[in-house]
Amino acid sequence: MNFESFFGIIQVFVAIGLVVSAAAAIRFKNLIAAVLAMAVFSLILSLEFYVLQAPDVAIAEAGVGACLTTAMYLLAIKNTTDEEVIE
């Protein structure tokens, strides 16, 4: 197997994972499950930056997506209610 076919297979896997996790982050009703799906999306996006050979962008994306965004969203969900307000 040469480099180009391997690169294409990895790109197909990463693209399917990105689409699936993005759809899950939008469609989940449970807010904790949506935050988990968003963390998975950030992880796969960081892997995509890694595969495309941009290591500094991958480090920044991993730091922001895995640690900061998850903790901030969890703090926001903790301090609010997860029910829709019906007027």
Place this chain on the structure above:
Amino acid sequence: MIEGVFFYSALVVMIGAFLALLRVFFGPSVPDRVVGVDTLNTLVVAGMVLLGAAYDRTIYIDIAIVYALLSYIGTLAIAKYLQGGLR
């Protein structure tokens, strides 16, 4: 050809990560999804190390180290939220 071996093993690890992504997507409860995300983090770190060996760049291993640390912090934040201790 030693790099082809690393390409094959990285592809096998990616298939395992895809199965863990299915667990995140179809998991009936939130702790199932947390365990799926933790498995996905570990498999992607392993895939990043193998891809760093396949690309033959030493600097790419640092991203795997950073992500192994940050995924631990993210999983710990979600676990503390589910326990009820997140302030």
